[in-house]
Amino acid sequence: MVKLTIDNREVEVEEGATVLQAARKLGIEIPTLCYHEALAPYGACRVCLVEVATGKRSRLTTACTYPVWEGIVVRTDSERVIKARRFIIELLLARCPNVPQIRELAEKLGVKQTRFKTADDECILCGLCGRVCKEIIGSSAISFINRGIERVMETPFEIDSEVCIGCGACAFVCPTGVIKIEDINDYRKVEIWHAQRELAKCKDCGNRFAPVATLKYLKERIELPDDFFELCSGCRRKKLGKELVNIVGSSSDSSNP
Amino acid sequence: MKKIKTPSELEKLRKSIVAGYDFSRSCITICKGTGCSASGATTVVDAFREEIKKQKLESKIDIRTTGCHGFCERGPLVVIYPEGIFYQRVSTEDVAEIVSQTAMRGRIIERLLYVDPVTGKKVVHEKGVPFYNKQLRLIFGNNGRIDPTEIRDYIGLGGYSSLNKTLFEMKPQEVIEAIKQAGLRGRGGGGFPTGRKWESCRKAEGDIKYVICNADEGDPGAFQDRSLLEGNPHSVVEGLIIGGYAVGAKEGYIYVRNEYPLAVKHVGIAIKQAEEYGLLGEDILGTGFSFSIKITRGGGAFVCGESSALMASIEGRLGEPRFKHVHATEKGLWDRPTTLNNVKTWATVPLIIDKGADWYAKIGTEKSKGTMIFSLVGKINNTGLVEVPMGLPLRELIYGIGGGIPGEKRFKAVQTGGPSGGCIPEKLLDLPVDYERLTEAGSMMGSGGLIVMDEDTCMVNVAKYFLSFTIDESCGKCTPCREGIKHMLEILTDISEGKAEKKDLEILEELGNMVKETSLCALGGSAPNPVLSTLRYFRDEYEAHIKDKKCPAGVCLELIQYSIDEAKCTGCGVCKKECPQGAISGQKKEPHKIDKKICIKCGICLEVCKFDAIVVE
Structure with a gap:
């Protein structure tokens, strides 16, 4: 265990934990945008900046990436930290002035408007979508292309990527909601990734319910009866309920001769 | 080649190599570094080989191609041993003469000698050239002595x-x-x-x-x-x-x-x-x-x-x-x-x-030891690579070795450390160059780039140039570097176009400081330096762009106007002939005029006018 101080409060956390995790243990709120607990820390959005002092030296660093060390003194509420976070959110507000999540966070940090020239983007380039696709799904269907302000998340060659299984994990982790998944008729459309995936038909009710590619992917990785993947969630629940009634029913019969 | 297995074998090999050298033999060394190659060294080397073959002198004269000597401004460079005679800007037409006169007879070809711009004297030997003899070429010195492929x-x-x-x-x-x-x-x-x-x-x-x-x-x-x-x-x-x-x-x-x-x-x-x-x-x-x-x-x-x-x-x-x-x-x-x-x-x-x-x-300063290789470029007479002990004053680098500023122009600033560094003004010319001093001055050592600027350089434009480099080269991963540099460049562009207000200067400065403080890596951590250092030393120039809507150096196109000084114009008509826009009118031998509505401020008239009659303000 490692002992450290955050905002004058002592906390003990496991070695290898980050300052962000330690702060959350204390209930201290640190805003994050490019962080997700299921993914490796990235340190790109910079909104989680904190001040870390080791000995006499103190510097700004990202809480999501900084590993705890014995005896470090962390400030999450110093003037320097507040100023830095406001600066970062002001930059993001200029990039995405119409994204509600960014506006909310800006307001929370005390930034009402940006002094910089505004654009109208919806993506903050946090990279969560690309990272979940790589680290969790293992597909790497999308990744960053170009450099600097030209940087965008894209599929290779900006065309439908054959390794995209249409699972929607990217949309699930996206903090701004820019990735939109639409199930229309027989297909799932992820326009931003130029993808269209056929939806499988439920064996019982006949409704389209999940992309064929996603089900195939899950089937290969999760040990469950094959018919589990052939039913939509409603029918699966119905089926399970029936089976349960059968089991409970028969057992109550036997206990009551 | 049998592999060397012991220290004594290596020493034996070295001795045999040295014993094979005939130091009395004539050897023509030609720099084939990238700079000299770009100036035509490759064809010069071929010409030497052919000439020696033609004159059947293979047994008397050696040819050696070497790496960069550093004095790229004067390339292609040729040094003839054993005397160490130094020829510069050698072309294929000089080759036959060098072989028959210098290599064979030791006669000097005057026109190929280097003229010291300070004393006006011709220098015969490489070691007599001020560009070289004021350096301490510990790492770089062997470049001119060896064939890098051997x-x-x-x-x-x-x-x-x-x-x-x-x-x-x-x-x-x-x-x-x-x-x-x-x-x-x-x-x-x-x-x-x-x-x-x-x-x-x-x-x-x-x-x-x-x-x-x-x-x-x-x-x-x-x-x-x-x-x-x-x-x-x-x-x-x-x-x-x-x-x-x-x-x-x-x-x-x-x-x-x-x-x-x-x-x-x-x-x-x-x-x-x-x-x-x-x-x-x-x-x-x-x-x-x-x-x-x-x-x-x-x-x-x-x-x-x-x-x-x-x-x-x-x-x-x-x-x-x-x-x-x-x-x-x-x-x-x-x-x-x-x-x-x-x-x-x-x-x-x-x-x-x-x-x-x-x-x-023992070489260098207290905290910065040894030598550093700098690339001297920009508005300087002796463009090239120089190796000097740490702590040498900038003045010595720029004037002593670099030969000063061409065209009798005045020194204005020197950018050290490339796009991550900063501009150092004239008042700090006596600054000894080492890691600490450069950082204190708001710049950095970087990899040793020294870009010299003269009075015709606009510092807002310089800052803009470096930022347009870093905006392209930022990877875009972290918010402050990606977004912050973009906004800095936007403000700089507004300043250079006369569209900025006073408060923009404060925002620019804050942006610079914050991008430095919050970026993920050293690229963002140093990218604002050219802006911050020019703001520190040349703030009045920024203010002139904002308040007076003037570019004092006459560089920022939106803020300058071309006109003709009637008193100086002889009506020769050259500018009128050369103007790509047809913006200049006037009768022969009468003062001409520029139509400011059509003028695109390309500067051709300024270049061609022999009477100094074109005014830029």
């Missing part, structure tokens, strides 16, 4: 004897102590003590370790790493092997930009030759120590010069920096302990081992 040349000059000494007489820790005691600091610009870096890597846990040579030189105007790799690749290879031995690595990488084809080629040849001679590879010099070097060619992204991005690139991943809370010396390439140093740092290592740490520590 390992025997390097060995003949004592090459690989430091490796020999290291492997047979020193323990790894002793090598590290020597580097520490010498006070060597990272020549890539950061200036981190090299010995301490090595020690940390040596102490790090792990049986697999790496050493890396960072040759991803990307600063505009800097080409010293390139010249070293092209001109003396074995010195870098030898340094890397010694470093590998010291930190406990068996593998080394040279990460070099693919835009440096000659460097890639020469390093490749050097590695192959060193392996053939048993100086690299398995069981080096029969000691049991094995070390191999691979070349990784970079794709030309500036950010890949940043150590963590460079390592990501070697690993085959996207070249973007990562957070470095754990040092690369503990977790670097493939998460193994890794020592990464710049080309110049590695090339210095054999020198320290050979001559001793104490000798090295």
Whole structure:
């Protein structure tokens, strides 16, 4: 265990934990945008900046990436930290002035408007979508292309990527909601990734319910009866309920001769 | 070639190489570095070969092509030994005369001599040229003496004897102590003590370790790493092997930009030759120590010069920096302990081992030891590469060695450290150049770029130039660098177009300071320096753009106007003829006029007017 101080409060956390995790243990709120607990820390959005002092030296660093060390003194509420976070959110507000999540966070940090020239983007380039696709799904269907302000998340060659299984994990982790998944008729459309995936038909009710590619992917990785993947969630629940009634029913019969 | 197995075999080889030299023989050396090659050195070399063949002088005259001598401004450079006669701007037409007159008869060809712009005197010998004789060319000096594709040349000059000494007489820790005691600091610009870096890597846990040579030189105007790799690749290879031995690595990488084809080629040849001679590879010099070097060619992204991005690139991943809370010396390439140093740092290592740490520590200043290679470019008479002891005042570099500013113009500023550095004004010309002083002045050593600017340079425009470089080269990973630089450039553009207000200057300054403070890596951490330093030293010039809507240097197009001084105009009509817009009108021998509505401010009239009648304000 490692002992450290955050905002004058002592906390003990496991070695290898980050300052962000330690702060959350204390209930201290640190805003994050490019962080997700299921993914490796990235340190790109910079909104989680904190001040870390080791000995006499103190510097700004990202809480999501900084590993705890014995005896470090962390400030999450110093003037320097507040100023830095406001600066970062002001930059993001200029990039995405119409994204509600960014506006909310800006307001929370005390930034009402940006002094910089505004654009109208919806993506903050946090990279969560690309990272979940790589680290969790293992597909790497999308990744960053170009450099600097030209940087965008894209599929290779900006065309439908054959390794995209249409699972929607990217949309699930996206903090701004820019990735939109639409199930229309027989297909799932992820326009931003130029993808269209056929939806499988439920064996019982006949409704389209999940992309064929996603089900195939899950089937290969999760040990469950094959018919589990052939039913939509409603029918699966119905089926399970029936089976349960059968089991409970028969057992109550036997206990009551 | 039979592999060398013992120290005595290496010494025997060296002696036999030296014994083979006939120092009385005439030898024509031609610089074939990139600069001279661009000025036509390749055809000059061919012409020399043909001429010697034609005159049947193969048995009397040797030809040697060498790496960059540094005096690129005057290329192609030719030095004729044994006298050391120095000819500059040599062309194929001069070749026959040089062979028959100078090489055979020792006669000097006056027109090819260098004229010292200060004294106006002609200089005969290379060592008499002020550009050279004011330098201390410890690392760079051998560039002009050896053929970089010939390992025997390097060995003949004592090459690989430091490796020999290291492997047979020193323990790894002793090598590290020597580097520490010498006070060597990272020549890539950061200036981190090299010995301490090595020690940390040596102490790090792990049986697999790496050493890396960072040759991803990307600063505009800097080409010293390139010249070293092209001109003396074995010195870098030898340094890397010694470093590998010291930190406990068996593998080394040279990460070099693919835009440096000659460097890639020469390093490749050097590695192959060193392996053939048993100086690299398995069981080096029969000691049991094995070390191999691979070349990784970079794709030309500036950010890949940043150590963590460079390592990501070697690993085959996207070249973007990562957070470095754990040092690369503990977790670097493939998460193994890794020592990464710049080309110049590695090339210095054999020198320290050979001559001793104490000798090295005597050169330079208290905290910055040894020499530094600078690339002198911009508005300067002697463009080229210069190696000087740390602590030499900027004035000596620019005027003593660089020969001052061309065209009797006034010095205005010098940008040190490339796009990550800052502009240093005239009042600080006596600043001794070392790591600390440059940082105090708001700039940095960087990889040693010195871009000299004269009075015709607009500092707002300079800041704009460097930011438009970094905006292209920022990887875009972190918010402040990606977004912040963009907004800084927007404001600078507004300033240069006369659209900015006073408050924009404050926002610009705040942006600069905050981008520095909050960025992920050193690229964003230093990108605002050109803006902040010009704001610090040339604020009045920014204010003139904002308040008076004037560009004092007459550079920012939106803020200048071309007109004709009627008193000076003779009506010769040249400007009228040359104007691409047809914006100039006037009768012959009568003063002409520029129609400001049509004028695109291209500056052609200014260039062609012989009577100084074009006014820019």
